[in-house]
Amino acid sequence: MIERISNSQLYHLILANVRELIREPGVLFWGIIFPILMSLGLGVAFTKKKDVITNIAVIGQNHLVQNPGDSATLLHSFFVATRARAGRDHQGNLTRTLLVPDDKLGSTTFIFHAMVWKEAMVMLKRGNLNIVLDEKNGMVQYHLDPMNPDAQLSYLKLSGMLNRSAPVVPEANAEIKPLTVSGTRYIDFLVPGLIAMGVMMSCMWGVSYAIIERRSKKLLRRMVATPMKRSNFLIALITVRVLMNFVEAGLLFLFAWLAFNITIQGNVAALFTLFIAGNFAFAGLAIFISAHTAKTEVGNGLINALSMPMMVLSGVFFSYHNFPEWSIPVIQKFPLTMMADGIRSIMIEGAGFAETALPIAILGTTGLVFFVAGMKIFRWH
Amino acid sequence: MSNQPIVEVRNVHKSFKAVQAVRGIDLRIEPGEYVAILGPNGAGKTTLVEMIEGIQQPDTGEIFIEGKTWKGNEKYLRHLIGLSLQETHFIDKLSVWETLRLFASFFEIGKERCEEVLGLIELDEKRKAWMVNLSGGQRQRLALGIALLNKPKLLLLDEPTTGLDPNARREIWGILLKLKEQSNTSLILTTHYMEEAEQLCDSIVIIDHGKILKQGTITGLLGEIQDLPVKPVETRKITLDDLFISLTGRHLND
Ligand SMILES: Nc1ncnc2c1ncn2[C@@H]1O[C@H](COP(=O)(O)OP(=O)(O)OP(=O)(O)O)[C@@H](O)[C@H]1O
Numbered sequence: 001m002i003e004r005i006s007n008s009q010l011y012h013l014i015l016a017n018v019r020e021l022i023r024e025p026g027v028l029f030w031g032i033i034f035p036i037l038m039s040l041g042l043g044v045a046f047t048k049k050k051d052v053i054t055n056i057a058v059i060g061q062n063h064l065v066q067n068p069g070d071s072a073t074l075l076h077s078f079f080v081a082t083r084a085r086a087g088r089d090h091q092g093n094l095t096r097t098l099l100v101p102d103d104k105l106g107s108t109t110f111i112f113h114a115m116v117w118k119e120a121m122v123m124l125k126r127g128n129l130n131i132v133l134d135e136k137n138g139m140v141q142y143h144l145d146p147m148n149p150d151a152q153l154s155y156l157k158l159s160g161m162l163n164r165s166a167p168v169v170p171e172a173n174a175e176i177k178p179l180t181v182s183g184t185r186y187i188d189f190l191v192p193g194l195i196a197m198g199v200m201m202s203c204m205w206g207v208s209y210a211i212i213e214r215r216s217k218k219l220l221r222r223m224v225a226t227p228m229k230r231s232n233f234l235i236a237l238i239t240v241r242v243l244m245n246f247v248e249a250g251l252l253f254l255f256a257w258l259a260f261n262i263t264i265q266g267n268v269a270a271l272f273t274l275f276i277a278g279n280f281a282f283a284g285l286a287i288f289i290s291a292h293t294a295k296t297e298v299g300n301g302l303i304n305a306l307s308m309p310m311m312v313l314s315g316v317f318f319s320y321h322n323f324p325e326w327s328i329p330v331i332q333k334f335p336l337t338m339m340a341d342g343i344r345s346i347m348i349e350g351a352g353f354a355e356t357a358l359p360i361a362i363l364g365t366t367g368l369v370f371f372v373a374g375m376k377i378f379r380w381h
Numbered sequence: 382m383s384n385q386p387i388v389e390v391r392n393v394h395k396s397f398k399a400v401q402a403v404r405g406i407d408l409r410i411e412p413g414e415y416v417a418i419l420g421p422n423g424a425g426k427t428t429l430v431e432m433i434e435g436i437q438q439p440d441t442g443e444i445f446i447e448g449k450t451w452k453g454n455e456k457y458l459r460h461l462i463g464l465s466l467q468e469t470h471f472i473d474k475l476s477v478w479e480t481l482r483l484f485a486s487f488f489e490i491g492k493e494r495c496e497e498v499l500g501l502i503e504l505d506e507k508r509k510a511w512m513v514n515l516s517g518g519q520r521q522r523l524a525l526g527i528a529l530l531n532k533p534k535l536l537l538l539d540e541p542t543t544g545l546d547p548n549a550r551r552e553i554w555g556i557l558l559k560l561k562e563q564s565n566t567s568l569i570l571t572t573h574y575m576e577e578a579e580q581l582c583d584s585i586v587i588i589d590h591g592k593i594l595k596q597g598t599i600t601g602l603l604g605e606i607q608d609l610p611v612k613p614v615e616t617r618k619i620t621l622d623d624l625f626i627s628l629t630g631r632h633l634n635d
Pocket residue numbers: 397400401402420421422423424425426427428429467
């Protein structure tokens with residue numbers, strides 16, 4: 001029995017694919033390390049609202065000097081009243097630093113830099129600051145881009161403080177209840193997207209490209225000139241990829257669980273089924289696009305033409321609801337969207353089979369249709 | 382049964398769009414016979430051999446192997462023949478041994494035969510080396526080894542020594558000559574090298590533009606040279622190259 005298995009085609013084909021996979025350092029990086037780094041980078045950047053530092057330009061030195069003499073300005077008295085710390089920045093400009101502690105919305109450190117208008121404009125263009133203060137005729141003027149939400153926020157915070165001459169936090173703060181339930185953070189949105197994207201990329205490159213490359217190297221032709229069963233060849237290729245996808249998704253989830261404490265709120269069996277259906281859909285697509293061409297360049301183009309739009313539109317990184325209204329029903333029908341949304345609904349919203357039966361069925365059918373169509377036009381030579 | 386040829390090709394044609402690659406070839410190969418198919422680039426050698434291998438289908442004409450056509454006998458015939466294609470790259474990051482085992486598994490052949498073949502092609506010390514790290518000669522020997530795994534009755538090798546240095550070429554010849562001594566395998570081999578045909582084969586088929594120009598035994602063909610319209614330079618030994626040039630107006634290795 002063992003002898004039979006160890007001599008069997010399927011066993012050796014699977015073994016060959018596993019070996020090829022684990023001997024390719026790029027696979028380890030792009031399949032496992034890259035998604036983890038991505039979730040780490042984006043997760044940290046967007047999830048933990050760190051204490052912010054807001055830089056503000058103040059036109060004219062006289063507002064910031066220690067002793068303005070008789071020409072005390074509104075801004076100067078504000079700095080005095082709030083006991084803003086005096087100092088100098090890297091450019092040698094006078095600065096005043098004011099810390100506004102806020103344990104709910106995050107503390108803000110305001111650093112006011114004294115500078116001339118021209119310098120302020122340069123800093124503004126570089127994105128180093130987003131608001132410029134000026135004082136004319138006993139009135140503080142705020143120069144900011146009204147389209148920039150960060151600038152608006154700075155304006156609201158600053159004007160509140162300047163009107164009271166105190167480092168205040170918004171009064172309504174008492175009413176703020178920070179939402180720390182998991183499932184509402186960016187990382188919770190991102191990880192399901194990354195899992196779905198990983199499956200797509202892995203099938204596109206690991207199945208499609210592998211087939212095209214083997215065809216172009218005439219290895220496919222050599223193999224079918226033996227009693228090898230053609231189905232075994234494809235089964236081995238797809239099986240190894242799907243197993244690899246499980247490992248990749250598992251490791252990414254494990255990491256996100258350890259680092260960000262993300263959880264699966266819904267039905268694990270439904271998640272499993274959806275994952276398999278997604279793999280099936282992309283494997284079918286992969287077989288279809290690799291069915292005919294023997295040119296790796298064409299394969300490259302096909303893979304990119306298929307995966308790039310989905311990566312951008314399917315809401316892996318950001319919600320597709322930012323796209324125009326009319327495009328959303330179209331986007332929602334992409335396999336990547338369906339898989340990512342499905343995983344999200346299970347992991348975040350606690351969905352089960354009832355909510356995901358439709359995407360599972362559609363993904364499964366997609367895979368089947370493309371697989372059958374692909375086999376119809378498949379070129380073994 | 383005893384005088385049934387191992388291969389019989391009857392009036393086979395094959396075109397690719399505008400190109401007529403094979404234009405009416407007849408061929409008969411006896412069990413145990415070694416046949417060289419000689420011809421310049423684009424003569425139609427690969428197309429002819431791949432039709433015999435059942436990889437390509439002729440447009441018209443028939444091909445029989447042991448009296449059987451490919452249609453309906455694919456499973457049987459795949460076990461009967463061994464082959465190497467003109468260019469095959471095996472999986473880069475598999476070792477010699479793993480590649481042999483993989484192909485052996487297609488024939489449901491076990492370890493022992495793989496060991497045997499490894500010895501035959503003298504790649505024992507390279508068994509753990511990955512494909513990417515093999516020399517051209519070693520790769521060709523492995524390709525030959527894979528073709529021999531199932532102890533084929535009919536072996537088809539498409540330019541097994543092209544691009545190899547004289548030593549590496551001779552190593553391949555050695556393996557094939559040993560096989561001829563020890564078995565009744567028939568060989569069809571395509572080549573650009575007249576010397577290879579002379580060294581290995583019982584008969585020679587010269588083709589160009591998809592047609593057979595001449596075929597026969599070496600001595601028979603050499604005899605014909607005497608009647609050539611173009612006389613070879615006298616100071617040189619008369620060879621089959623001269624026959625070839627006079628037939629095609631071209632050198633073999635062009
Ligand atoms: N798949 C194909 N599509 C189009 N044309 C082809 C194809 N295969 C072969 N040909 C053409 O058929 C002719 C014969 O090609 P073939 O490969 O059989 O020649 P060959 O004798 O093996 O040449 P070489 O010595 O270069 O290997 C050539 O003109 C070639 O361009």
